[in-house]
Amino acid sequence: MSWYAIDAVDRAFLRAKKALFEPFDFWKWVKLAVIIFLLGGAASNYGGSGTNYRMDSEDFGNNLPYVEPGQIPGFPSGMNGIDPYHMYFPEPAGVIIAVIVFLLLLALLISYISSIMEFVFVESLVKNEVKFWAYLGEFMGKGFYLLLVRLALGLVFLVFFAIAFLPLIPTILEEPSDVSVPVLIGGIFWFIVVLLILALIGVAINSFLSLAIPLSIYRNTGILSAFGLVFANFRKSWKEVIVYWFVRFLLSIGIAILAILLFGITMLFLGLTFLITDGILYFLFSALVSDPLVWILLIPFVLIELALIFGALLFLNVPLAVFMKYHLLSFLETWFVGAEIPFFDAPVQEPEKGLSEAEVNF
Numbered sequence: 604m605s606w607y608a609i610d611a612v613d614r615a616f617l618r619a620k621k622a623l624f625e626p627f628d629f630w631k632w633v634k635l636a637v638i639i640f641l642l643g644g645a646a647s648n649y650g651g652s653g654t655n656y657r658m659d660s661e662d663f664g665n666n667l668p669y670v671e672p673g674q675i676p677g678f679p680s681g682m683n684g685i686d687p688y689h690m691y692f693p694e695p696a697g698v699i700i701a702v703i704v705f706l707l708l709l710a711l712l713i714s715y716i717s718s719i720m721e722f723v724f725v726e727s728l729v730k731n732e733v734k735f736w737a738y739l740g741e742f743m744g745k746g747f748y749l750l751l752v753r754l755a756l757g758l759v760f761l762v763f764f765a766i767a768f769l770p771l772i773p774t775i776l777e778e779p780s781d782v783s784v785p786v787l788i789g790g791i792f793w794f795i796v797v798l799l800i801l802a803l804i805g806v807a808i809n810s811f812l813s814l815a816i817p818l819s820i821y822r823n824t825g826i827l828s829a830f831g832l833v834f835a836n837f838r839k840s841w842k843e844v845i846v847y848w849f850v851r852f853l854l855s856i857g858i859a860i861l862a863i864l865l866f867g868i869t870m871l872f873l874g875l876t877f878l879i880t881d882g883i884l885y886f887l888f889s890a891l892v893s894d895p896l897v898w899i900l901l902i903p904f905v906l907i908e909l910a911l912i913f914g915a916l917l918f919l920n921v922p923l924a925v926f927m928k929y930h931l932l933s934f935l936e937t938w939f940v941g942a943e944i945p946f947f948d949a950p951v952q953e954p955e956k957g958l959s960e961a962e963v964n965f
Contacts, residue, residue, distance in 0.1 A: 608847035611933035612854070618933065619926040621948060622731050634733040636917040639924045641720045711750075718753065719746030725817050728928055731947035745819060749812075749826050756808060760801055767797045810848065811837070814935050821943050836939050847934055854930065858923050865919050873915060877908040 623632070722742035727733040815829035822829065837844050884904060888897040936944050 605843060605937070606846065607843050607938045608850040608930075608934050610937065611930050612850070614933040615926055615930035618728075618929045618946070618948060619922060622728060622929075623922055623925060631733050632918060632921055634735050635724075635727065635921050635925065636914075638720050638724050638727065638733070638735070639920060640917055641716050642724060642924075643717065714753065715746060715750050718749040719743060721749060721813075721816050722746060722820060724928060725820060725932070728925060729817070729821075729932065729944055729946055742820075745826065749816070752812070752826055752830075756805075760805060764797065764801060768794075807848075810851075813931060814939075817932060817935055817944055818939070818942060821945065822941075833939070840938065843938055847938070851927075851930070854927065858927065862920070862923055866916055869915050869919060870912065873908075873912050877912075881905065881908075 719739060719742050722745050723735070723738040726738050726742070811830055811833045812826070814833045815826060818824065818829035818832055819826045822832075824832075881901060881904065884901060885897060888900050892900070932944060932946075935942050936946070
């Protein structure tokens with residue numbers, strides 16, 4: 604058995620070093636930070652028009668004055684206009700439905716952008732050229748199909764989750780006093796087991812999808828066809844994939860610890876720096892204007908500082924995410940024969956003997 608996942612660590616480190624530091628390109632880092640962050644993107648019908656307010660004898664009590672036909676009644680004594688405690692306001696169902704629909708559409712849009720960025724990120728690292736808008740337009744179709752696959756998988760997992768809990772429905776519908784402690788503990792245990800099994804299956808499928816994305820690009824095939832290729836190769840060499848998952852797990856732990864240290868040090872340094880700066884600005888502004896206006900003047904500086912902290916954290920995340928993606932690509936390059944990933948650092952093939960340079964270029 605070959606140790607493709609372990610060998611890919613060195614290649615990933617060298618490729619990340621070349622891509623990010625040889626030479627260092629600030630705007631390239633900015634575009635990669637945006638891509639990694641995005642991997643992480645009318646009128647409403649309120650269920651009726653007008654008001655549902657109506658007045659009857661309860662609005663004014665039981666002592667309604669007598670009104671002559673054709674006259675305008677006055678309010679009873681002690682009433683200053685309409686009593687708000689007896690008004691009927693429109694039902695909030697329309698607002699709630701509108702908010703839910705908006706959030707669902709927003710979630711779909713963010714998921715679609717994230718799906719496109721999966722392809723954009725791979726292409727940027729393989730070619731070592733970050734052409735954000737060009738790649739965005741190129742992979743909109745593939746990103747849409749990836750979104751559909753993920754939505755279908757999510758629906759399937761939801762159905763399996765519901766089926767797994769069908770035996771527990773009679774127990775849930777029973778009175779709380781009729782449910783015994785062993786049954787309750789068994790239900791909780793079953794809930795945890797089902798979640799763990801579905802989570803493990805989801806992680807495996809997501810790993811296959813991540814490996815299928817480069818194949819979909821460079822073998823010019825659909826995401827489902829690429830997924831089938833990955834799964835077929837997994838059946839032939841599943842041991843290498845198990846080792847790959849284990850190595851990825853260890854790398855993820857190491858990357859998480861490193862990220863916590865880097866983010867913590869950065870937050871501490873920038874936080875102290877901005878705190879001192881804000882203190883100096885506060886005393887300067889206090890000498891010129893009154894106290895309430897001082898805080899208003901400080902708001903733009905605080906917003907700029909928060910933006911700088913957020914940008915710094917995004918920058919620090921770039922080499923970590925790039926290394927992990929290069930590890931995936933480097934593993935796929937050797938594990939899947941015929942992956943045909945055109946890496947930027949691929950060795951230039953020497954022309955065959957007996958052929959002139961003109962014939963080779965032709």
